[in-house]
Amino acid sequence: MTTRLQVDSLGISFLQRGEALAAVRDVSFSLSQAATLGIVGESGSGKSACCNALLGLHPKFSTRLSGSAKLEGVELINASERTLRSVRGGRIGMVFQDPMTALNPHMTIGRQLVEPARLHRAIGRHAAWLEATRLLDEVGIKKPAQTMQCYAHELSGGMRQRVLIAMALIAKPEFLLADEPTTALDVSTQAQILALLDTLRQRYNMGLLFVSHDLHVVEQVCEDVLVMRSGQVVERGPCKQIFSNPQHPYTRALLDAIPHTAKPFAFVPGAGAAASQLSLQNIDVVYRKGRIALHAVKNASLSLRRGEVLGVVGESGSGKSSLARAALRLLDIHSGEVQLGAQPLHQLQGEALRRERKRIQMVFQDPYASLNPRKTLFDTLAEPLRLHRICANQKQLLQKVGRLLDDVGLESRWHRRYPHQLSGGQRQRLAIARALAPEPEFLIADEAVSALDVSVQAQILDLLLRACKEQAIGMLFITHDIAVVRYVADRVAVMHEGVIVEQGDTERLLRQPAHAYTRSLLGACLGLELPHTKKQ
Structure with missing residues (x-):
């Protein structure tokens, strides 16, 4: 040839x-x-x-x-x-x-x-x-x-x-x-x-x-x-x-370096602030294009407590990302309620909504699209720290940015680089650092590790889980990877064509799925072994 x-x-x-x-x-x-x-x-x-x-x-x-x-x-x-x-x-x-x-x-x-x-x-x-x-x-x-x-x-x-x-x-x-x-x-x-x-x-x-x-x-x-x-x-x-x-x-x-399946941290009921809960009730999301209406999310309900990880799985186009954006009010919901503690997010507008968004941060699926190409790594992380007045002075700001970079596996000496000078996986790590910068109560991770190679995927997952445990952050973790959701999630919800068809304890649901779609999703994971999780 x-x-x-x-x-x-x-x-x-x-x-x-x-x-x-x-x-x-x-x-x-x-x-x-x-x-x-x-x-x-x-x-x-x-x-x-x-x-x-x-x-x-x-x-x-x-x-x-x-x-x-x-x-x-x-x-x-x-x-x-x-x-x-x-x-x-x-x-x-x-x-x-x-x-x-x-x-x-x-x-x-x-x-x-x-x-x-x-x-x-x-x-x-x-x-x-x-x-x-x-x-x-x-x-x-x-x-x-x-x-x-x-x-x-x-x-x-x-x-x-x-x-x-x-x-x-x-x-x-x-x-x-x-x-x-x-x-x-x-x-x-x-x-x-x-x-x-x-x-x-x-x-x-x-x-x-x-x-x-x-x-x-x-x-x-x-x-x-x-x-x-x-x-x-x-x-x-x-x-x-x-x-x-x-x-x-x-x-x-x-x-x-392929990540092991034992979940390193388990949710302890009552951990974190008991009054702080993210609740989505009967959410409908509809996209309209002229006379055409696409019902992306249909009557979806979820609740997430601080310190807990809730996984959302489903095939592409099932409505996972739309549900996540609805939780953060990045898109308007057709009907339903989004409650953050005592605050009705679905009713807030303007400054009141922006103030509450500090409590919920998001790691988007496409890091290059969500990062400003004109901002250095330092400026990217310093912006939310300054906006929410996390640091009292410039010295604290420099130290905080350095710690954030170190925590996600980026060298602090890279702080003057731009996103285009990073690989896809490095850009996603920067996006995770930016989401953690304002010290949120809840984190929404939309395919947060899908761009990472296996040698760092477990490291980033452990970083996210450690933040959830140590800072009592509740995480809504969206992924198409069953092995990853098995590794991170305390509970899991399965979405199909905009509908949550099944949700419950991760171990039970993946071992004994009740819905036919969940069984087909598990059946598509060729070679996937789901050994018993050792909760710690």
Whole structure:
């Protein structure tokens, strides 16, 4: 099989205050059409940086590239913008890690899919529209024709990721660079998307470069794998060989770092302020687009006490994120009540609502979309501290910011960096630090660890759980990962098509699910073992 994409001695450095910081050093690999190559490693190891370099997506004024990457003899490293435009989307498609930032918020999904189809395949508008609708259906969008008329913010995180996959495939590229393409997907659709990528790869003779922190996914999808650490390749070879008999100590450590299932902290009834409870009663959330009404949440009721963790699970589009935003009043509810202690949040407006929001903070699903790109790490964390007058003076402010960065595993010396200089996992850790900064009573975590590699996922989960225990924070934890909710949650609620179909004690519900949908969700977790939890 003839090699089509050849990368030799790729080096990437980012300029900061005149100093070149090496992010990737001497990376080489080759990829043929119809072949699959995985890249694994912890956050910040350089996985995504390699993909971005191949398509010239790093800002030229602050990035220095060296080495070579050739596509059938066409040099991609430091190539002209004209050359790169002919390659992007047409010959090499890419699925980005953060779908909300990759999609244009001002264009409908239909327009964004039709545009690359017409540009690279030279087909008419009507044919492109039909092809886009068909592809949305193929990647698992339940109402493709309706979704074509939607904007990105009207879709769930998982649906946005599926749209992004469709957009990357619509031009039938020769190679696909997939940067965490299934991170936002629930377990019941993850296998479907992976199977789809494999089917399309074979159908169109397409090479696949698959970046992921999920070692099990890489093992399922890829023939060969590179293991990266601190910008360098430390091990390479066939997946079966690497995962069954790793030679490098880092590879062995990465395989051993999959979080255990024993919950480190258990909720003690009566812990925290007894009067402080977050209660949602009979919540309805309706999205309207012209005459079309989408009932996203239907008659949902939940209660959460301080110091307790309540998990909410369900497939993409089930209404989990809409329910979370309703709790924080980030969207208007159609009917129902949101009560925070004695305060009726659903009735508050203006300054009164902003004052109560200090008590509830949120970690959003897409960290790059929720962080201000113009603010440094220090400014990002200092803003809520100043706003809510947490620190008495500048010295306390500096110390508090340093502690927050240390707590979430970010180096305090990075405080002058910007979000774009962090990896996806590092950005999510910054988002968690920002949420904890105002010392809230309740925390809403929307897929808070979905972007993190396994070597730091357990660390972040333990950080969140320790904060809940030590500061008596109640946490509404939204995830598609059954193993994660098993690890963190005292109680769990299962959502399906906007309805809470079942809720109760986590151990009991996952061992003896009463609803058919819960059983199907558990059945979709291939290989998932649920040993008895050892509560401490």
